[in-house]
Amino acid sequence: MEILQVKQIHKIYGEKENKVYALRDVSFSVEQGEFIAIVGTSGSGKSTLLNLIGGLDVPNRGQIIIRGHNIASLKRKELTIFRRRNIGFVFQNYSLMPVLNVYDNVALPVTFDRGKHVDHGYIRELLKELGLWEKRKRYPNELSGGQQQRVALARALANKPALILADEPTGNLDSSTTVEVMGLLKESSRKYHQTILMVTHNEALAQACDRIIRIEDGKLYRSGGGSATGTKKTAEAPGTADAPAGKGGDRL
Numbered sequence: 001m002e003i004l005q006v007k008q009i010h011k012i013y014g015e016k017e018n019k020v021y022a023l024r025d026v027s028f029s030v031e032q033g034e035f036i037a038i039v040g041t042s043g044s045g046k047s048t049l050l051n052l053i054g055g056l057d058v059p060n061r062g063q064i065i066i067r068g069h070n071i072a073s074l075k076r077k078e079l080t081i082f083r084r085r086n087i088g089f090v091f092q093n094y095s096l097m098p099v100l101n102v103y104d105n106v107a108l109p110v111t112f113d114r115g116k117h118v119d120h121g122y123i124r125e126l127l128k129e130l131g132l133w134e135k136r137k138r139y140p141n142e143l144s145g146g147q148q149q150r151v152a153l154a155r156a157l158a159n160k161p162a163l164i165l166a167d168e169p170t171g172n173l174d175s176s177t178t179v180e181v182m183g184l185l186k187e188s189s190r191k192y193h194q195t196i197l198m199v200t201h202n203e204a205l206a207q208a209c210d211r212i213i214r215i216e217d218g219k220l221y222r223s224g225g226g227s228a229t230g231t232k233k234t235a236e237a238p239g240t241a242d243a244p245a246g247k248g249g250d251r252l
């Protein structure tokens, strides 16, 4: 089942001589449960793409369809609820709430979703797995960068969202914590059939994913002139908007 379709997205920032073509005609689709790496040089448009998929910004052209919903057609309030229920974000800059302790930061997306029971057992499990249980009563400014990043990751997973958008979730972590975080993401995606789009500059991490989407200068990198959008396995090329994605090779 396709969970995400990105159809002919264009994103332009600025005007006239300041115009930046951040994304040009980007199309691809993603099957539920895929773990996708998004790679590309700095400034190539990776964060822009995640922001558009997450409905945090709007494209100049094109459509983003998540679970059959064209997110542009949702009203502001509907989009907020849709996002909260379906998407977990891990940003580059953590965006933790400074006035809340670690535990409450992680529980926040669930608390926001009125009527939804907070699964304290699950939050405890997440914090323990991420080595944050001892820090649960600390505030973000009392944590290291890597610890803050792990809190942001736990928060993204707390709601068990169908789609996780992670912008360099291991960017500030040492290599052993990176392996742990990757392991947690993989396990979580398998357990809850979650789909993950992860921006990374780490080629080894990218290779460990089901599929790699490469962006250069705002465009999907196409290898060998075919319809492939930069896959690990070109024989199982992912689709464009016109040709749905294949199964994506080995499961993690």
Ligand SMILES: Nc1ncnc2c1ncn2[C@@H]1O[C@H](COP(=O)(O)OP(=O)(O)OP(=O)(O)O)[C@@H](O)[C@H]1O
Residues within 6 Å of the ligand: 013, 014, 020, 021, 022, 040, 041, 042, 043, 044, 045, 046, 047, 048, 049
């Ligand atoms: N709000 C904005 N206003 C104007 N230009 C922007 C804005 N956000 C991004 N850009 C430009 O759009 C292009 C793509 O930026 P983006 O942040 O998506 O890159 P990236 O691939 O995530 O880079 P990095 O790996 O450094 O995080 C860049 O040229 C950037 O300068």
Ligand SMILES: [Mg+2]
Residues within 6 Å of the ligand: 046, 047, 048, 092, 167
């Ligand atoms: Mg970025």
